[in-house]
Amino acid sequence: MTDPLLAIDDLHVHFHTEEGTVEALDGVDLEVYGDEVVGVIGESGCGKTVTMLSVMGLLQSPPAEVVGGSIRYDGRDLLTCSESELNEIRGEEISMIYQDPMTSLNPVLTVGRQVSEVLLAHRDISKRDARERSVEMLDACGLADPERLMDEYPHSLSGGMRQRVMIAMALVTEPNLLIADEPTTALDVTIQAQVMEVLRELRSDHEVSIVFITHDLPLVSEIADRIAVMYAGTVAETCSVERLFDRPLHPYTRKLTESIPKLDQPATRLPSIDGTVPSLVDPPDGCRFASRCPQFIGEECRSVTPALTDVSGTGRHEVACHLYTDVSEASPPWPVDDEDRTAQQPTAETDDGGRR
Amino acid sequence: MSDLQEGRSGRPNRSDESTTQSPDEETQLPSRRRKVAGRLIRNRLALLGSGIVLALVLTALFAPYIAPYDPVEQDYAALEQPPSLEHPFGTDTLGRDVFSRVVFGAKYAVFLGLVIVGFEMLLGVTLGLVAGYYGGMVESVIMRVVDVALSIPGVVLALAIAGMLGGGLIPLVIAISLVGWRGFTRLVRGDVKGVMEEEYIDAAKGAGVSDARLIVQHILPNVASSIIVYATLTIPTVILWAAGLSFLGMGVSPPTPEWGALIANGRGEIDDAWWISTFPGLAIMVTVIGFNVLGDGLRDALDPRQSEL
Numbered sequence: 001m002t003d004p005l006l007a008i009d010d011l012h013v014h015f016h017t018e019e020g021t022v023e024a025l026d027g028v029d030l031e032v033y034g035d036e037v038v039g040v041i042g043e044s045g046c047g048k049t050v051t052m053l054s055v056m057g058l059l060q061s062p063p064a065e066v067v068g069g070s071i072r073y074d075g076r077d078l079l080t081c082s083e084s085e086l087n088e089i090r091g092e093e094i095s096m097i098y099q100d101p102m103t104s105l106n107p108v109l110t111v112g113r114q115v116s117e118v119l120l121a122h123r124d125i126s127k128r129d130a131r132e133r134s135v136e137m138l139d140a141c142g143l144a145d146p147e148r149l150m151d152e153y154p155h156s157l158s159g160g161m162r163q164r165v166m167i168a169m170a171l172v173t174e175p176n177l178l179i180a181d182e183p184t185t186a187l188d189v190t191i192q193a194q195v196m197e198v199l200r201e202l203r204s205d206h207e208v209s210i211v212f213i214t215h216d217l218p219l220v221s222e223i224a225d226r227i228a229v230m231y232a233g234t235v236a237e238t239c240s241v242e243r244l245f246d247r248p249l250h251p252y253t254r255k256l257t258e259s260i261p262k263l264d265q266p267a268t269r270l271p272s273i274d275g276t277v278p279s280l281v282d283p284p285d286g287c288r289f290a291s292r293c294p295q296f297i298g299e300e301c302r303s304v305t306p307a308l309t310d311v312s313g314t315g316r317h318e319v320a321c322h323l324y325t326d327v328s329e330a331s332p333p334w335p336v337d338d339e340d341r342t343a344q345q346p347t348a349e350t351d352d353g354g355r356r
Numbered sequence: 357m358s359d360l361q362e363g364r365s366g367r368p369n370r371s372d373e374s375t376t377q378s379p380d381e382e383t384q385l386p387s388r389r390r391k392v393a394g395r396l397i398r399n400r401l402a403l404l405g406s407g408i409v410l411a412l413v414l415t416a417l418f419a420p421y422i423a424p425y426d427p428v429e430q431d432y433a434a435l436e437q438p439p440s441l442e443h444p445f446g447t448d449t450l451g452r453d454v455f456s457r458v459v460f461g462a463k464y465a466v467f468l469g470l471v472i473v474g475f476e477m478l479l480g481v482t483l484g485l486v487a488g489y490y491g492g493m494v495e496s497v498i499m500r501v502v503d504v505a506l507s508i509p510g511v512v513l514a515l516a517i518a519g520m521l522g523g524g525l526i527p528l529v530i531a532i533s534l535v536g537w538r539g540f541t542r543l544v545r546g547d548v549k550g551v552m553e554e555e556y557i558d559a560a561k562g563a564g565v566s567d568a569r570l571i572v573q574h575i576l577p578n579v580a581s582s583i584i585v586y587a588t589l590t591i592p593t594v595i596l597w598a599a600g601l602s603f604l605g606m607g608v609s610p611p612t613p614e615w616g617a618l619i620a621n622g623r624g625e626i627d628d629a630w631w632i633s634t635f636p637g638l639a640i641m642v643t644v645i646g647f648n649v650l651g652d653g654l655r656d657a658l659d660p661r662q663s664e665l
Contacts (some may be wrong), residue, residue, distance in 0.1 A: 095563065122564060
């Protein structure tokens with residue numbers, strides 16, 4: 001396997017607040033390969049955005065502090081880069097689309113200036129060429145009449161248009177990696193579909209890896225190749241989209257997939273997960289899901305933090321749960337792979353069947 | 357953590373509010389500049405202010421053509437003449453035409469007002485941008501200097517500096533500039549801190565825009581309107597100060613027809629020849645009112661939400 005484009009390894013980020021130190025990220029591992037779309041899902045506050053802001057070097061410090069780990073992009077450690085080195089990478093090689101297009105565009109600068117600004121900041125390029133490139137990019141993002149739009153101020157644009165402008169800004173330098181932080185959360189469903197379409201088209205036209213942050217599992221499954229499920233500052237499971245729906249292995253992921261409403265089933269009360277996310281100020285030892293876990297094994301869950309381990313043998317399905325580690329003797333109550341374990345546990349077939 | 361996220365999305369933001377403005381107004385007047393101009397014209401007081409300021413500037417520019425006499429020419433045949441058709445504002449103790457002197461005084465008022473405010477802005481805005489953007493130690497040092505400077509009464513400080521440098525036009529400019537920058541720094545630093553909280557600044561940083569570019573291209577335009585308003589409101593203060601220092605003898609030297617000096621010149625004769633001091637005084641008053649009204653109007657025009665409060 002080739003080297004990953006972006007490799008986040010055992011990243012620990014703390015926030016020093018008045019209530020104490022918030023251990024926002026507790027050993028996040030995530031890899032993004034070339035030309036791959038990775039969906040990062042998880043509930044609010046689980047560290048999706050913090051992880052990506054760490055990659056961009058945009059964490060406000062203080063209060064944030066990167067306590068440990070590394071972020072390697074294309075062989076360079078981003079955490080040790082100077083601000084000016086980062087500026088060469090940001091925007092040029094790694095771009096980010098932000099959550100709220102309403103607040104992510106500068107209200108006093110024209111659309112044209114903001115899009116071409118990225119080019120002007122990175123390339124030795126004339127204003128006219130930058131403008132030309134920007135118009136092309138706006139056009140590629142499905143914006144009508146881009147020439148006229150260049151001289152508009154953001155306030156005269158709708159939310160969907162603004163998000164497209166944001167995408168144009170992010171992609172105008174043709175970066176290798178695009179981080180999309182809930183790019184459709186602030187948009188209504190039809191606009192959301194359009195924006196997803198733009199992203200899909202751009203992806204097929206340009207060779208770009210995308211990290212797509214969301215808490216909308218069905219949405220991300222439309223575009224992602226691989227999913228990383230985050231829970232309370234850790235990565236619980238990473239696997240392909242297909243496996244996530246067919247064969248989720250982490251108890252949290254299983255609960256998560258169960259709580260997706262399905263069209264072919266009667267509309268009953270959706271299953272939810274009992275309990276709440278542990279406070280990240282002085283979080284419990286061991287697995288952070290232990291207190292809510294239906295498959296809770298015993299002491300090891302409370303005392304030993306489960307490492308993200310490969311269970312498929314191909315490195316493409318990793319789970320952080322003691323059901324799959326050597327720390328515990330327990331074996332999962334559901335099949336891990338078609339070949340080896342289904343034979344041992346034929347009863348689990350029904351448990352799995354309903355989800356396909 | 358959740359606090360942080362709420363902070364990100366929950367903060368009030370300007371762009372959001374601007375979208376709630378009436379959409380027709382937006383489409384009818386495509387350019388922001390035209391919109392501001394339109395609002396300014398609809399405000400009668402502001403229009404009056406602009407009129408006064410325009411008149412002042414024209415007077416300053418065309419003083420030699422407007423003034424009927426040489427402002428320093430002495431006429432011993434017409435000493436302390438009361439206002440008449442020949443000398444609309446009368447003549448002073450040396451027989452100089454007060455009207456001509458007031459007209460030429462406009463040159464000094466405009467020059468001093470613009471140059472001093474220019475210097476104050478250069479120093480104050482730069483320091484404010486740096487303090488607000490970098491924060492931390494840099495900010496602490498700059499703001500403590502501002503605090504110390506603010507703790508000294510402005511007039512005393514200006515007098516001391518002007519006195520140290522000796523009287524004259526340049527020392528006057530330096531003295532007032534060195535006093536006035538503090539306000540700009542405070543204002544700009546506060547505004548910059550507000551803008552820095554906005555997501556689009558993070559977005560620009562995330563696009564790899566360097567510090568210098570970010571400050572000048574992205575932050576400065578966001579704080580420009582309050583700088584413009586503050587500058588407009590500072591010009592009359594500066595003109596008053598310049599007149600005050602000249603009145604006290606720390607400004608321009610005697611034959612120069614500076615308004616403050618003109619008042620000082622006539623203060624001994626106020627009982628016998630009221631016109632010598634009164635007309636320059638009126639000129640100062642009208643100018644100050646004009647700039648103040650214009651400044652208020654500009655503030656309303658640039659930020660309509662503030663005036664609704």
